[in-house]
Amino acid sequence: MTLVAAPARLSTQSATFEADFQARLHWSADTDAAIEQRVADILADVQHRGDAAVLAYTQRFDGLEAADMSALELSQAELKAAFDSLPEAQRQALEQAARRVRSYHEAQKKASGESWSYRDEDGTLLGQKVTPLDRVGIYVPGGKAAYPSSVLMNAIPAHVAGVGEIIMVVPTPKGEKNALVLAAAYVAGVSRAFTIGGAQAVAALAYGTATVPKVDKITGPGNAYVASAKKRVFGTVGIDMIAGPSEILVLADGSTPADWVAMDLFSQAEHDELAQSILLCPDAAYLDAVQREIDRLLPTMPRAAIIAKSLSDRGALILTRDMEEACAISNRIAPEHLEVSSRDPHRWEPLLKHAGAIFLGAFTSESLGDYCAGPNHVLPTSGTARFSSPLGVYDFQKRSSLIEVSEAGAQTLGRIAAELAYGEGLQAHAQAAEMRLKR
């Protein structure tokens, strides 16, 4: 059977564009009631029975037997041994990627994550103190898709933020451990690691068990059970976000080699049949050229079947009137990954309002950002870039307001506060302010 990758060909000048475009974008995050109920049961069970419940589910779902939870903890020595076992090239790549990711997040902390304060003329001090979380949990998917890069992208910002303890959980179905994942935990400075996964691992982190310490926040991607569990424990602990399928949007002016762009579309499509790859360009001949490269390159790809289905079901090559219109459409989509594959990317960047990460110029393939450019690859999906941000140092910090009202300040502020408090019918508020006034 010959595989065909046939992204939809749309044109903004077509009368049916709006409907076609909406149909292509449609993706429903509808939750499965059966999954929701099973997750609720697992959470309640772990909350009550602790380690015993985690052990039982790990045996049932991962086929992993253990006498007790301590047998499911990976020692630091085991993480280091995994690192030492890697080929030299992989070891170096991991370390270089970690170094770049660390230095980007250090810049991020410096730019937006430091405490600040100022004093009013009357001596009143106002500010905000920024402190790291005490302890966080990182969920790392195991089994089929094992992503060591995700270990770096979750653990390093936590480390840079100054988090005291980073607890990793990673399922190892049938006991199969991924050496790259363990090595990444070693490189990223994970404090403790357990070979547990699913809703039971989220529950262990959120509530704590005799063996697994309770954390303050849980980050990292997972399957439908993990996503449902994270959403359910939100409030007891912090969570990062609930990720949908991955997406790339390429804005092209036609100046980038067509095979580069085709491969960039593939690199999103190969993740998942639900992944979405979209190309916007004002040049119809260029869209044709990219389609030709898609056809030529597809048979060479090991994951061709996934790529073909993803591009055919959810991909699109869209002809726009001009680059300005392409930017406007991009803002409507608010993509996770946005490549500006243009000779003049800085002309278009100011027009782009909503995106998880913006990749400027032909040399900036999205895959460089996924692994080692420095910025985080955990990004808002499904249009949530309209209101949320890449995972960052700020996700592992919290802020406390600081207020020190001087005696002089209390005279001015006390009158304003009392007036408004009486207006709201809160007399104790008013009197607490009035007691600080000089008689």
Next chain:
Amino acid sequence: MTLVAAPARLSTQSATFEADFQARLHWSADTDAAIEQRVADILADVQHRGDAAVLAYTQRFDGLEAADMSALELSQAELKAAFDSLPEAQRQALEQAARRVRSYHEAQKKASGESWSYRDEDGTLLGQKVTPLDRVGIYVPGGKAAYPSSVLMNAIPAHVAGVGEIIMVVPTPKGEKNALVLAAAYVAGVSRAFTIGGAQAVAALAYGTATVPKVDKITGPGNAYVASAKKRVFGTVGIDMIAGPSEILVLADGSTPADWVAMDLFSQAEHDELAQSILLCPDAAYLDAVQREIDRLLPTMPRAAIIAKSLSDRGALILTRDMEEACAISNRIAPEHLEVSSRDPHRWEPLLKHAGAIFLGAFTSESLGDYCAGPNHVLPTSGTARFSSPLGVYDFQKRSSLIEVSEAGAQTLGRIAAELAYGEGLQAHAQAAEMRLKR
């Protein structure tokens, strides 16, 4: 009947302290399954029927008849008229409070909310672009407890962030409008306002209707229906947080007049019978003095019944070994409001890791912070200050990573990325990087 406010008297040296302390702190945010189901139904109905459903629920729950949704919109003229109708002292207090809140949040934006970038030696650009949300919704409770200060605290940071459009919803049961709330909307620069509330208002904002525009994020406190609706639309839109009962913790060294501290405990307790007021002090005689002031002042308070119940059910006066221990206990509680009522507050502040807002020194009553010191009064409750922050400009902004890899950078990064991508079995990722290498 004589009201009695009898907070628990605990001592950290007592053998039963740990159990007594845990019992006092216990508060369950357990959700009511019946409310959950009704909220789910209301959301689905508004999503399908739009304005018609919102009108029907507003009529049913608020007793408010209207021919169509446009009749439930408050005009800018009406907001201004409400402001003009206020007594001069209230007008001035609102404006002065707004000015201080605005200037604090401008400082916050400058300190942590600006875009940044840097270039590597090889010319690669890395950074983050910070942009405001396009449109946000602010939920303002109506009816019994109407809080104009909450309008300022939600709308002003959004305004300072540069949000394009701020949509306020406020229920007006039986058509009763609160002039101070409308005036606060005028002062804070709300773009549009609708007299709707409950889950139906949250649904209208999250999904949009013919009349109410869809927003990107919803902030602001509300009752159990509003909280459940916000949690349910999380993901479709952003939300701020789910607030529990309000709390104050006072760390006292005994140097503040005891009646000031008693009134500060009242000012939290008067909010709600579930509110929690705790005093920690190493001086037993001072705890006695505060209890005497509680007994003396209680009969003078209009909201004495609520205060008495809140203090008796959930309040505590705790004797600690020393101030260090008091700080450690405070960190376990992670209170919403934390007063350091000490002669030397800067000695203790560095020991305080988790709190929504820290009020330093005897003159800094929490009520000054509630209204007009400048920092936000929307703060994390129920121990969530361990992982979350006051509402701020950052809640109305989002970040996009910026990456521009130079041709030289692509040579270094491409090799690292390809090595790791092959390790993860993602060949298109690897080849997208390799295509950018010079042959």
